[in-house]
Amino acid sequence: MAEINNILNKNDILKKIKSKYIIIRIFENLKQIKLLDIIHYNKKYQKLRDIKLKDYKNEFLNIEIEIIPKENEYGKFINLYNKNIKIYFNDNNEEIKKKEITEDDKVTKIKIILNHKIKSLSKLFYHCRCINKINFIKFKRDDIRNMSGMFRGCSSLRELNLSNFNTNNVTNMSHMFDDCSFLRELNLSNFNTNNVTNMSHMFNYCFSLKEINLSNFNTHNVTNMSHMFDGCSLLKELNLSNFNTHNVTNMRNMFSYCFSLIKLNISNFTTNNVTNMNYILFGCPFLITIICSDHSIQKKLNTI
Numbered sequence: 035m036a037e038i039n040n041i042l043n044k045n046d047i048l049k050k051i052k053s054k055y056i057i058i059r060i061f062e063n064l065k066q067i068k069l070l071d072i073i074h075y076n077k078k079y080q081k082l083r084d085i086k087l088k089d090y091k092n093e094f095l096n097i098e099i100e101i102i103p104k105e106n107e108y109g110k111f112i113n114l115y116n117k118n119i120k121i122y123f124n125d126n127n128e129e130i131k132k133k134e135i136t137e138d139d140k141v142t143k144i145k146i147i148l149n150h151k152i153k154s155l156s157k158l159f160y161h162c163r164c165i166n167k168i169n170f171i172k173f174k175r176d177d178i179r180n181m182s183g184m185f186r187g188c189s190s191l192r193e194l195n196l197s198n199f200n201t202n203n204v205t206n207m208s209h210m211f212d213d214c215s216f217l218r219e220l221n222l223s224n225f226n227t228n229n230v231t232n233m234s235h236m237f238n239y240c241f242s243l244k245e246i247n248l249s250n251f252n253t254h255n256v257t258n259m260s261h262m263f264d265g266c267s268l269l270k271e272l273n274l275s276n277f278n279t280h281n282v283t284n285m286r287n288m289f290s291y292c293f294s295l296i297k298l299n300i301s302n303f304t305t306n307n308v309t310n311m312n313y314i315l316f317g318c319p320f321l322i323t324i325i326c327s328d329h330s331i332q333k334k335l336n337t338i
Contacts, residue, residue, distance in 0.1 A: 092149065092150045094174060095149075095150040095174055095175055096147050096148065096149050096150060096172065097147070097148040097152075097170070097172060097173050097175060098145065098146070098147050098170075098171045098172035098173075099145070099146040099147075099148070099168065099169070099170055099171065100143065100144070100145055100146075100167075100168070100169040100171055101143070101144040101145075101146065101165055101167070101168055101169075102142070102143060102144075102165075102166050102167035102168075102169075102193075103135060103141055103142075103144065103164050103165060103166060104164050104165065104166040104190045105166075106137075107163070107164040107166075107190060108134075108135050108136050108137055108164055109134055109135070109162075109163060109164045110133060110134045110161065110162050110163075110164070111133065111134065111135055111144055111159075111162050111164055111165055112133045112146060112158065112159065112162060113133075113157050113158055113159060113160040113161070113162060114133075114157070114158060115132075115133045118148065118149045118151045118152050119146065119147070119148055119149075119152070120146070120147040120149070121133070121144065121145070121146055121147075122144070122145040122146075122147075123135075123139060123141050123143075123144060124141060124142055124143050125143070135164065150175075153177060153178065153179065153180075154178065154179065154180040155178055155180065155181050155184050156180040156181065156182045156183055156184065156206070157182070157183040157184065157186065158184050158185075159184060159185050159186075159188050160183050160184075160186050160187055161186070161187035161188075162187070162188055163187065163188065163189050163190050164190060165188055165190060165191050166190055166191065166192055166193070167191070167192065167193040167194075167195075168185075168188075168191065168193070168194050168195070169193075169195040170195060170196060170197075170198045170199055171198065172198065173198045173199055173200050174200065175200055176200050176202045176203055177203060178200070178201075178203065178204060179203055179204055179205050179206070180204070180205070180206045181201070181204050181206065181207055181210055182206045182207065182208045182209055182210065182232070183208070183209040183210065183212065184210050185210060185211050185212075185214055186209045186210070186211070186212040186213055186214075187212070187213045188213075188214050188217075189213060189214070189215045189216060190216060191214050191216060191217050192216050192217065192218065193219075194214075194217060194220065196221065196222065196224070196225075197221070197224060199224060199225070200226075201225050201226050201227065201230075202226045202228075202229075203229055204226075204227075204229060204230055205229050205230055205231050205232070206230070206231070206232045207227070207230050207232065207233050207236055208232040208233065208234045208235055208236065208258070209234070209235045209236070209238065210236050211236060211237050211238075211240055212235050212236070212237075212238040212239060213238065213239045213240075214239075214240055215239060215240065215241045215242060216241075216242050217240060217242060217243060218242045218243065218244065219243075220237075220240075220243060220246055221247075222246075222247070222248065222250070222251075223247065223250055224250075225250060225251065226252075227251050227252050227253065227256075228252050228254075228255070229255060230253070230255060230256055231255050231256055231257050231258070232256070232257070232258045233253070233256050233258065233259050233262055234258040234259060234260045234261055234262060234284070235260070235261045235262065235264070236262050237262060237263050237266055238261050238262070238263075238264045238265055239264070239265040239266075240265070240266050241265065241266070241267050241268065242268060243266055243268060243269060244268045244269065244270070245269065245270075245271070246266075246269070246272070248273075248274065248276070248277075249273070249276055250276075251276065251277065252278070253277050253278050253279065253282075254278040254280065254281065255281060256279070256281065256282055257281050257282055257283050257284070258282070258283070258284045259279070259282050259284065259285050259288050260284040260285060260286040260287060260288060260310070261286065261287045261288065261290070262288050262289075263288060263289050263292060264287045264288070264289070264290050264291055264292075265290075265291045265292075266291075266292050266295075267291060267292065267293045267294060268294050269292055269294060269295055270294050270295065270296050270297070271295075271296060271297045271298075271299075272289070272292075272295060272297070272298050272299070273299040274298075274299060274300050274302075274303070275299045275300070275301045275302050275325070276302065277300070277302055277303060278302065279302075279303045279304055279305065279308075280304050280306070280307065281307060282305075282307065282308055283307050283308055283309050283310070284308070284309070284310045285305070285308055285310065285311045285314050286310045286311065286312045286313060286314065287312070287313045287314065287316065288311075288314045289314060289315050289318060290313050290314065290315065290316040290317050290318070291316070291317035291318075292317070292318050292321075293317065293318070293319065293320070294320065295318050295320065295321050296320055296321060296322055296323065297321075297322070297323040297325075298321060298323065298324050298325070299325040300324065300325065300326050301325045301326060301327050302327070303326060303327075303328055304328050305328060
């Protein structure tokens with residue numbers, strides 16, 4: 035009876051609780067029935083699971099690109115190379131540690147994976163003259179901000195699939211397709227240009243482009259359009275009626291050397307902030323029709 039009274043003594047119970055006596059006994063019992071090991075295992079498993087989920091998320095953000103090199107053309111096929119880029123030749127699963135191809139490589143297809151750590155695609159294929167076709171297979175990223183000079187100098191490029199492209203937060207597209215001299219078609223219907231501020235030299239020296247549809251372009255933030263279509267010598271018509279040029283300051287050589295250009299629709303152009311329009315239509319001998327509603331730009335065009 036006395037023992038029972040001791041056990042039920044509230045002060046004694048509180049004292050044991052305060053001294054963590056009960057907690058210690060609970061853990062001792064858990065150890066005896068191996069439950070504590072299970073708890074440790076579950077924590078470890080949870081940690082591993084979280085890591086795998088993170089890896090999966092990061093893998094989801096990778097950019098996957100397929101490249102078809104031009105037959106019998108060898109040299110550089112990618113401008114960047116670091117630990118965040120993986121390259122595979124043909125259908126091999128083995129990663130290749132090089133950025134140029136030779137005849138001995140016998141390459142018919144290249145797969146490039148850019149992981150989630152790469153934030154800029156500037157000059158990615160700069161002067162990669164041995165590329166015949168580029169296909170963006172996977173592109174879920176929306177944190178890329180710089181695409182300047184991305185395909186610049188891809189002078190053998192004949193096919194470019196950008197249907198999976200994501201440009202939602204890109205601010206710089208200058209020189210993006212500069213000197214893609216054999217590129218005959220360019221579908222940019224899915225391009226989001228809401229945040230772009232620089233489009234200078236964007237299609238510069240695209241000699242083989244016969245037409246280009248930019249009806250989806252939003253240019254309200256663009257400040258630089260200099261040399262944008264300079265040297266697009268096969269373009270016969272160019273409809274830029276949707277262009278907002280309110281913030282543009284530079285239009286120098288914008289349409290110069292468009293030798294075949296007959297009709298130009300710039301009906302929505304405003305030049306209130308333009309400080310440089312030098313040579314904007316230089317070398318356009320067959321330009322007959324210019325659709326323009328801005329009286330100030332008409333006067334400027336008449337003096338050029």
